[in-house]
Amino acid sequence: MRIGQDIEHLLLRRLQGIATADENEFIETWANESAENRVILNRLETKQTLREDLGVLFDLVDTEKGAERLQRMELHIRQHTQKPYAIRTRRWLPYVAAAAMLTLATVAWMLREDRVPDRRSQIDLAQRIQPGGNRATLTLADGRMVNLSENQDGIVIGDEGITYLDGTGVGLTTTQGPTDREAASLSVYQLELSTPRGGQYQITLPDGTNVWLNAESTLRYPSRFSQRERMVEIAGEAYFEVVKDHNRPFKVVSRGQTVEVLGTEFNIAAYPDEQNAKTTLVKGKVNVRLNASTPSRDHAPLTLLPGQQATVGASSLRVDKVDVNQYVLWKDGFFYFNGHSPQEAFTQLSRWYDFELVYRGSIPSVQFFGKIERNKSLGSLLKILNKAGLEFEVVPKGNKIQLVIGQQHQ
Amino acid sequence: MEDTCFDQLKLGDERVLSAYFNRHGRALLLFAYRMVADASLAEELVQDAYVKLWAARHRLESDAHIKSFLYRTTRNACIDHLRSTDYRMQAVSGESLAENSIQTDSDLLARMIHAETLQLVYAEVKKLSPTQQQVFKLTFVEGLTTEEICSQLEMTANAVFIARSKALATLKRVFKDTDLFLCLTFYALMERSADFPTLT
Numbered sequence: 001m002r003i004g005q006d007i008e009h010l011l012l013r014r015l016q017g018i019a020t021a022d023e024n025e026f027i028e029t030w031a032n033e034s035a036e037n038r039v040i041l042n043r044l045e046t047k048q049t050l051r052e053d054l055g056v057l058f059d060l061v062d063t064e065k066g067a068e069r070l071q072r073m074e075l076h077i078r079q080h081t082q083k084p085y086a087i088r089t090r091r092w093l094p095y096v097a098a099a100a101m102l103t104l105a106t107v108a109w110m111l112r113e114d115r116v117p118d119r120r121s122q123i124d125l126a127q128r129i130q131p132g133g134n135r136a137t138l139t140l141a142d143g144r145m146v147n148l149s150e151n152q153d154g155i156v157i158g159d160e161g162i163t164y165l166d167g168t169g170v171g172l173t174t175t176q177g178p179t180d181r182e183a184a185s186l187s188v189y190q191l192e193l194s195t196p197r198g199g200q201y202q203i204t205l206p207d208g209t210n211v212w213l214n215a216e217s218t219l220r221y222p223s224r225f226s227q228r229e230r231m232v233e234i235a236g237e238a239y240f241e242v243v244k245d246h247n248r249p250f251k252v253v254s255r256g257q258t259v260e261v262l263g264t265e266f267n268i269a270a271y272p273d274e275q276n277a278k279t280t281l282v283k284g285k286v287n288v289r290l291n292a293s294t295p296s297r298d299h300a301p302l303t304l305l306p307g308q309q310a311t312v313g314a315s316s317l318r319v320d321k322v323d324v325n326q327y328v329l330w331k332d333g334f335f336y337f338n339g340h341s342p343q344e345a346f347t348q349l350s351r352w353y354d355f356e357l358v359y360r361g362s363i364p365s366v367q368f369f370g371k372i373e374r375n376k377s378l379g380s381l382l383k384i385l386n387k388a389g390l391e392f393e394v395v396p397k398g399n400k401i402q403l404v405i406g407q408q409h410q
Numbered sequence: 411m412e413d414t415c416f417d418q419l420k421l422g423d424e425r426v427l428s429a430y431f432n433r434h435g436r437a438l439l440l441f442a443y444r445m446v447a448d449a450s451l452a453e454e455l456v457q458d459a460y461v462k463l464w465a466a467r468h469r470l471e472s473d474a475h476i477k478s479f480l481y482r483t484t485r486n487a488c489i490d491h492l493r494s495t496d497y498r499m500q501a502v503s504g505e506s507l508a509e510n511s512i513q514t515d516s517d518l519l520a521r522m523i524h525a526e527t528l529q530l531v532y533a534e535v536k537k538l539s540p541t542q543q544q545v546f547k548l549t550f551v552e553g554l555t556t557e558e559i560c561s562q563l564e565m566t567a568n569a570v571f572i573a574r575s576k577a578l579a580t581l582k583r584v585f586k587d588t589d590l591f592l593c594l595t596f597y598a599l600m601e602r603s604a605d606f607p608t609l610t
Contacts, residue, residue: 006523006526007523008523008526008527011523011527011530012527012530012531012534013470015531016534033516034518034520036514036515036516036517036519036521037516037519037520039520039524040520040521040523040524042523043524044527044528045495053440053444053524053528054528054532056440056443056444057439057440057528057529057532058437058532058547059449060436060439060443060449060452061436061532062532062547068527069439069449069453070436072434072459073431073453073456074428074431074435075433076457076461077427077428077431077457077464078459080426080461081424081427081460081464082424084562105474121470145543182529190428191568201446278576330605347536348534373436
């Protein structure tokens with residue numbers, strides 16, 4: 001016997017008829033160790049019981065119900081092991097309350113020409129920080145990770161495998177190793193598309209649904225949808241353009257909530273390090289249901305109409321009418337701020353330009369307005385903010401930077 | 411690969427749980443189902459075992475340790491469940507079921523090995539093409555006749571024959587030809603296919 005090999009691998013070899021004499025002898029020794037072992041060996045080698053046990057196993061895991069069961073279990077495990085909300089505590093959190101009280105004193109932060117600050121060299125430093133681009137990693141069922149091309153906008157998950165939007169292959173021979181392509185299309189596997197900070201990518205799912213993934217986000221989806229529902233999971237931000245299918249609702253699970261639709265367009269921002277998950281509806285109709293692990297789970301599902309946004313937090317839930325553009329223009333290449341707080345705006349910027357954000361002292365109580373292209377360098381963006389009178393400091397950190405917001409001498 | 415998973419677990423990366431779920435989850439379901447005879451309950455108990463694994467990760471020392479932790483935790487949960495139902499049963503019948511229910515370590519280990527071996531067989535079958543898998547399931551697992559398979563697969567008898575001999579050819583590759591497993595499969599197929607006596 002090979003040292004360290006589990007007895008079950010030897011038993012498989014025996015069933016396959018390829019166990020060596022030594023291995024068979026080892027199995028015999030094992031079977032003699034206890035009455036229970038002997039029973040198991042007989043059970044495996046008796047046609048009737050082997051058939052019975054395999055039948056139960058296939059029933060449990062290899063039927064449509066079985067595939068759903070496994071997906072449900074993995075989801076449950078993930079939801080009960082994820083780190084709690086807002087694990088990366090924000091040093092500005094205590095200030096939020098204070099900032100809220102100062103709202104009356106809030107100055108709409110418009111471009112002003114009356115300041116000539118001494119920040120030239122720092123801005124030059126930030127000039128080198130390029131905006132994000134098409135970057136993503138695809139994780140296959142067997143754990144292999146594929147870095148996707150930066151020259152492509154997105155991928156298509158088809159019956160024949162995975163290709164880029166222009167039809168070229170992503171450089172995978174099969175989706176899951178040296179087995180049949182047919183087999184790959186029959187079995188259901190969970191796949192994962194992840195963008196880093198400063199990355200975005202588009203994906204077309206097996207049902208034709210398009211998903212745009214914003215920076216620092218992960219979409220988990222099955223290689224094939226079941227006949228009853230289409231379920232995916234998102235951590236981070238994504239824009240969904242769901243293909244209508246009345247027989248198979250499309251479900252998006254994120255921390256704390258499940259969004260259920262038949263066919264519509266909407267945006268979900270559910271970053272693990274943020275307090276709230278925001279679902280913004282562009283077209284059609286969606287239901288937002290709280291997940292079982294959310295404290296206020298007994299709340300009835302919310303139905304959103306176009307232009308509405310649901311905000312689901314650890315212990316809160318509300319629906320607002322919003323300017324949809326604020327939440328979806330990123331997919332068309334813009335930051336669009338319409339009265340955003342500095343926290344909201346800078347968090348978006350830091351994800352796209354991949355810089356570290358530090359607040360010094362209290363957060364400036366200002367609001368952000370404007371539409372800025374996402375393909376500008378960070379330097380040109382900071383130039384605008386500098387002109388507007390924002391106090392900040394750019395600190396180099398390796399080949400990245402830290403942006404310290406707030407007054408220098410305090 | 412195994413080492414990386416273990417290290418990731420120790421580092422607190424909860425995503426690695428899905429690797430352990432792939433490795434033992436199906437076998438654990440079978441293991442639990444054979445004890446409680448209820449698929450939804452088995453599902454619940456097994457997923458709980460993984461959540462508990464996560465909570466206990468700091469005191470686990472190896473992959474083998476993780477595996478026995480998962481089986482032991484699932485087994486204990488099954489026994490707890492059986493006991494709680496047993497009290498109700500006992501009130502009616504005056505007898506206790508829990509007395510004969512599996513509690514020894516050697517029984518736990520044997521059942522674990524049984525379930526794990528079946529998952530390995532399952533993994534071998536999953537290497538077949540979809541049609542081959544289906545024919546395998548219908549004939550070997552469900553024991554259907556050729557006619558029944560035809561109607562299920564909407565194939566003609568000839569097509570079933572072809573698919574089946576292809577399935578057998580692949581099984582032969584996967585399971586070599588002298589093997590017991592293949593013999594079993596053959597017998598199962600031959601029994602159901604007197605109309606194709608040349609099948610070898």
